[in-house]
Amino acid sequence: DAGVTQSPTHLIKTRGQQVTLRCSPKSGHDTVSWYQQALGQGPQFIFQYYEEEERQRGNFPDRFSGHQFPNYSSELNVNALLLGDSALYLCASSYQGNTPYEQYFGPGTRLTVT
Amino acid sequence: AQTVTQSQPEMSVQEAETVTLSCTYDTSESDYYLFWYKQPPSRQMILVIRQEAYKQQNATENRFSVNFQKAAKSFSLKISDSQLGDAAMYFCASGSDMGRRALTFGSGTRLQVQP
Structure with missing residues (x-):
């Protein structure tokens, strides 16, 4: 069992760009x-997907969006990147x-916005 | 809304000794769970121990145990016989709907283990 996998491991983007992060769940899940973890802080909840729908959302702007596919994998998209979006995305x-x-x-995935 | 507070940014313990990490929380939920997660320098978060709020008995997992004081909204983690591999960031978290929903994390405690 591969466990939960995420790609890419690291990513560097420029302010204003868009980014897509990917997640494959553990088998059977x-x-x-999705959580955002800024340096030196605890993770903050972004949103949760179940049955291909967003079931719960944290206090994040609409620039953050997501998707869940029929195979349960998921994507996190962030538009119009800001310097403050630099973080570890779990x-x-x-x-x-x-x-x-x-x-x-x-x-x-470690995202760095420059 | 839920809040979790960890007031100890860093703790240090000698190998083989015992250390206690503190956590307080606030929630309006009735069916919540509490968790301690460990995040080693390699970053992957691992569940250490779980406590169902409706259970009065404190959870234990080998060298790890909790002191759950529901009325005081306190949830501390005790690590006995500390090992070098215990060095990590420790996060306290709460989750409503028996943990099925969003987890709310504290700011973490960095634990150093001295040989």
């Missing part, structure tokens, strides 16, 4: 959540039917 996958519930995290 149906839910994907994807977490889970299975709604699990008891007790657990979110498994991927290694993250």
Whole structure:
């Protein structure tokens, strides 16, 4: 089992550009959540996808959007990049039917905006 | 809304000793879970221990245990017999709907283990 995988590992973009980050959930998982972790801080929830729909959203602007595909993989898109978007973006996958519930995290994508 | 506060930015412990990391939280939810996650320098977040809020008994996982004080909204992590591999950032988190929804994280505590 490969666990949660994310691509790319690192990314450097220029202010104003757009970026797409990808996440493949752990085998058997149906839910994907995205988090932003600024340097030296705890992760902040961006949104969660289940059954190809955004089920819950955190306090992030509309520049942040996402998608979940039929195979449960997910993309995070950020438009009009700002310097403040530089962070580690974490994807977490889970299975709604699990008891007790657990979110498994991927290694993250380090985004640098210059 | 949920908030999680970790007031210890850094902690240090000698190898084989015991250390306690503090966490306080606030939530209006009734069916919430609390978690401690470990993030080693390689970045991948790993679940250390989970506590269901409806359970009075404190969770334990080998050398890791929690002190869950529901009325005080306190959730501390005790690491016994500390090992060099325990060195990492530790995040306290809360999750509503038994953890199925968004996790709210604290700012983290960096734990150093001295040989």
